[in-house]
Amino acid sequence: MPGADHSRQSFAVWHRAALSLVLCTIALSASGRPAAAEAAFPSDCARLAGLKIPTRLIGLPSGEATVTSASYTPAAPAKATSSATPDFCKVVGTIAPIDPAAQLINFQLNLPAAWNGKLLQYGGGGYNGTLVSGLAPLRDAAPDDALPLTRGYATLGTDSGHQVASFAPDRIGEFGLNEEMLINYAYASYKKVRDVAVALVDALYRKRPSRIYYFGGSEGGREGLTMAQRFPADYDGIVSVVPVVQLSMLFQSYVPNNLPQFDGGWLNPAKSETLARFVADACDDLDGLRDGVISNYLTCQPKVSLQGLRCQGGTDTGDSCLSDAQIAAIQTLHAPHPFPFAMANGITSYPQWLYGNEITPDPQRMTITRWVMGTAPPAQPIDVATVSQQWLYGVNAIRFIVTRDDKFDVRNYRPENFRARIEEVSRLLDSTNPDLSAFFAHGGKLILRENMADLAQSPLAGINYFQSVVARLGQSTVDASARLYVSPGSTHTGPGTSVLGGSAIPTMVDLLGPLDRWAGDGIAPADTLIQTSKDTAPPFALKAARPMCRYPDYPHYVGGDKAAAESFVCKKSMP
Incomplete structure (x- = not known):
């Protein structure tokens, strides 16, 4: 085509x-x-x-x-x-x-x-x-x-x-x-x-x-990247938020994330809260402020040792600990998912999810319950009232897009048994082509945002894609036309809250204005944008502000008013 x-x-x-x-x-x-x-x-x-x-x-x-x-x-x-x-x-x-x-x-x-x-x-x-x-x-x-x-x-x-x-x-x-x-x-x-x-x-x-822009998040973020890759002269600017850039691989990775739950690995909401507080204890102060938000996202990951949550004897003894099966389920989520052959653009694995802000007060955004665990263990057939979004999407992708067999038992899924079809689907759905030279040459501008408490998709997928563009085109070329920002504590849909108190954290930001000024007037976005949290009713009083930094930086607290953006500086997050 x-x-x-x-x-x-x-x-x-x-x-x-x-x-x-x-x-x-x-x-x-x-x-x-x-x-x-x-x-x-x-x-x-x-x-x-x-x-x-x-x-x-x-x-x-x-x-x-x-x-x-x-x-x-x-x-x-x-x-x-x-x-x-x-x-x-x-x-x-x-x-x-x-x-x-x-x-x-x-x-x-x-x-x-x-x-x-x-x-x-x-x-x-x-x-x-x-x-x-x-x-x-x-x-x-x-x-x-x-x-x-x-x-x-x-x-x-x-x-x-x-x-x-x-x-x-x-x-x-x-x-x-x-x-x-x-x-x-x-x-x-x-x-x-x-x-x-x-x-x-x-x-x-x-x-x-005079100008045409694409603005989307999640699947819509993937769509924006797809337009830049497939139709580079048709768009002048794209905002891509939490893009599901490796979409076919993401859907398939949902299956191993959920299979351990069939064998005792399921966490109820109370255990998910225990996990969230354990992660906060390990990582919260790495950003200079103990506020229930994991801002130093890369440094946090090796600090979390789940053995510290192990129930005595490895069996489930209550909501204050995790059994061996439950620890294995969480470790599966936080490990890369390799594939037995390369997908589009030579990619061979889907990256691990990150620790941080596993819960929120809103059940619709309670990240690990909504996206990974559901309100009950997965079952066959699917119970849409209790199933996790990952299992719902994963089962549908395998049955209707890959195997094209609505009776297929996804628990028996092996990618190598469907290689030709998987490679075809990857070429269709995975927006991983790092060659954005035609889009940039046309004058196209790209702003990406990754939310670091995203459990619908791994934020590392978008980060890895951005780095592949840099590797292909060079840092100076990318700096002239693209930006990648990170929002610590933000869930897949954007909002985030403190694990300790449940209060909202600054995650709101206008990205259309910076894109338009860049594409139209040549004014590049600042390295640091300001995220806010505001009252939802007039006069929309400002409750807090915090920097949104370019990758790989994060907002580090240096003292002063915790609700003021100037109390933070952007520092590099290192694994």
Whole structure:
């Protein structure tokens, strides 16, 4: 399939050839002003409904795109549960598949009346399958940060070409049985909706975006890296937060993480809290401040000796200790997972997870319970009410993407028995190509963020990827176009809390502003950005601030107000 060779220049050629077919359905206002003129905006928005975007305007093999609805939405003030929005045109549409058995790609494009000339594409999460509206706050946004739409961005999202509601809750990976739907999930849908959005932007505003950005976390972070690798001329900037960069390997690594739980290795929530406090005792003061947050993330790892938690005799005697089977389960999580053959770009293992902040007060973010252990040991068949997210995702990946056998017992899974298929899936899903030279040469800028208390994926995967880019292109080249920041204590979804008191720690930061200034004005982000913690209700009082440092640094406390960013300096974390 076409990839990086589909440059913005070649797309523009196709676009100009067919643009008259698109624009003929959009009338100019009586004064001859563009269709986005203020007075004509609501009616010009409505005229987008029913518009069809021909396949020649989509840079990958595709069916036709259709605008199913276009509705003018007047400005709305901020409410307790939602941010302020401006006057905008809400455009919802579909892109038809080539395979009639594949599902539609759904997309939503939001076009503000006061447009800043830029397009921001939101990434998805998990297995996707739910339409990303482009109307939500960005990852890690503070409660008083204006929405991108309110800042003037046209915003875009998709469901990646399948609808999770059409599958049973324990079969969320079933879309993987259809190869076109899997390819759409891997990379194709994001490129397709991007091309359709550019045509629609041009149809309404009579000009193309001056810059196009991708902003996503987790699966959405992988999507952003995928765009830089496969379509380097199509995007001017990317923010990639906790990217599941080795996605196929991550899904497979979930299996060995969970297998010990079938043999007595499961930890209940009380034992998970015991583990979290044990890790804090070993590592908390390595950053100069005993506050229940592991900030010196690399130095911490060799300091944790689980034998200090061993129950007498190695058998389970209560929640204050771990049995030998439970220690083995935790050690499995904190060890690399090797593969018997190389995956895409020569990678042979998935890195270990890190210790630190294994619990939070919010059950939805209680990291080791939610992601690794579940609220009960894993079982066959899956109980979606109690299962860990790792086991749910891992079982679905093996059954529906690798073996394509929904009856396969994942406990018997051996990668070597499915080598050809695994190599194929790795080429699709693993966004590990270190050659970003075309993206950087185009002027593309990349900001990555890794959360060091992430138990959905190993933060070392993104760190290793960034280092592979440095090894391939050189430090000076990477410094001119990319940044990697680390957020100690942050869970996969971003927020983090003190293990000792449960209070929120500073994890909020705006990364869109720094990206835009870098890509648009050439102003590189600072080596240190400021993360905050704020009240969720007006006037959004600042509770605490702390530096977010470039890798491999961490915020080290040097004295003064513990809630003030100036009381910390960035120092190197060493294993």
